[in-house]
Amino acid sequence: MAKLQLTDVHHVYPNGHRGLRDINLSVEPGEFITLVGPSGSGKTTLLRTIAGFLQPSHGMVDIGGTRVADDKSWVGPERRDLGMVFQEHAVWPHLTVFQNVAYPLQRKRVAKTAMTRQVADVLEEVGLSEHAQQKPAALSGGQRQRVALARAIVSKPQALLLDEALSALDEPLRARLRQQLRRLTQDEGLTTVHVTHDRTEALALADRVVVLNGGRIVQDAPPAEILANPANSFVAAFMSDAAVLQGSWAAGRFYPDNRNLHIADDAVVSHPEEQTSAVRCRTTVAPEDIRLETFRGNGPADRTVGTVTSVLAGRFGTEISVDWDGGTFAVYAPVGALVPKTSDRVVIHIDRMHVFEDSALTTHGAYA
Ligand code: ADP
Ligand code: MG
Secondary structure, X not given: OOOEEEEEEEEEOOOOOEEEEEEEEEEOOOOEEEEEOOOOOOHHHHHHHXXXXXXXXXXXXXXXXXXXXXXXXXXXXXXXXXXXXXXXOOOOOOOOHHHHHHHHHHHOOOOHHHHHHHHHHHHHXXXXXXXXXXXXXXXXXXXXXXXXXXXXXXXXXXXXXXXXXXXXXXXXHHHHHXXXXXXXXXXXXXXXXXXXXXXXXXXXXXXXXXXXXXXXXXXXXXXXXXXXXXXXXXXXXXXXXXXXXXXXXXXXXXXXXXXXXXXXXXXXXXXXXXXXOOEEEEEXXXXXXXXXXXXXXXXXXXXXXXXXXXXXXXXXXXXXXXXXXXXXXXXXXXXXXXXXXXXXXXEEEEOEEEEEEOOOEOOOOOEO
């Protein structure tokens, strides 16, 4: 296990596409981080930069205190001593499970008895001992992915890099492998960087979640912090399904641009600093910070009333979508709470919202 450090890393692809900007990231020995963000946000580019398949256009990469990339030096991927697993299990079809997993040790010229023992140990750990002599074609997708994982960790790499390694698997297998991955990396004390576009997975697995957007790190924090204090409206919307409202902030109050929405005075508003003059801002409202009540009136709706557009029951509660004057608001009703039906009219109470200054945001939520 080793520390990973990226300092001021930028990456521009040969066609001029910007892959990464201003990346400063360190991963402590034994730490498990997830990289999460929408498609095209730079997750794979960042992982491949650590792995050594991409050379940064600018900046430095250190692995275990050794400089592996900067303006002058370059250490190739085969000499970085990293384990890697990708979405599509790249296991060799003509080799048995045992031979697949033994391959990195053979390359390192590990003696036969030690090799046999190490392979047997890791196969035991991923639950594939009985399949050692089978070819990958005889295995399920989940088993093949465990072969790839075993091969990635058998030679005790400096760090484990996973790019959407679980994304192709179906539930409940995926959930099981997720738990196994976490336990395995903990037992081995492996430094791990796990790329996923699945925010639930990112939050569930990580010591720290690194959120990417437009090639930049927009937040780097423990899961609970990401949820409680999103760094900006993009993080709140992407990680928590928060609704985003444009408006202005003045004298401790939020005024939505849409005057058809009425937000009660008692909504708790978090704002980083007091403003003396009015500023443009965005507020985000997380699904758990909205309460719904049945609308009892029979006349025209007032400015607190929306219409339920969908109700999805889940194991941990119900996800409700409400249309409020053309905007969609996600609301979570916990198990046991009264749940409205589709088309019901409901009174919307916002308990809490976050205010973010608007200036740096483009309309895509990316940072200019
Ligand atoms: P993610 O893994 O988060 O989906 P990527 O790291 O693959 O995102 O891509 C980040 C950005 O770099 C995107 O804008 C993408 O179009 C661009 N990109 C990725 N690979 C290449 C490439 N080989 N050539 C040019 N641009 C690329
Ligand atoms: Mg990718």
